[in-house]
Amino acid sequence: MSGLDWPALMQAGLRGLGLRPAEFWALTPAELRLMLGERQGAAAALGRSRLDELLAAYPDGMAAMGKGERDE
Template identity: 50%
Template sequence: METGLGVLGLAPAVFWSLTPRELQAILRGKFGVSSEGAAPTRVQLDALMRQYPDREA
């Protein structure tokens, strides 16, 4: 909300009517694309799964 209303200056009705995908597009258009927070690649996920295997209780 802070980003949508404060930084982007969207009206509350506009902010609340946005879909998550629309908000993401606005943020990418305003601030560019960042790999931070992106979904892990298959290789990264496999490495995490080896490092932190599921344990059965």
């Protein structure tokens, strides 16, 4: 199904953090994990070289036009 252990997450949120049910259900799983102090799988900061790789792989309209057309 979703791969999340909802009973454990509900217990941690409702009992452990003292959230009300409406507060618990308004959170995303990522927000709940952050509130619980979980840092597993936290992404490293995006460095310049990785940003350049992403820009080359997924150019936007202006970057795809080429340098000469942008500079005019």
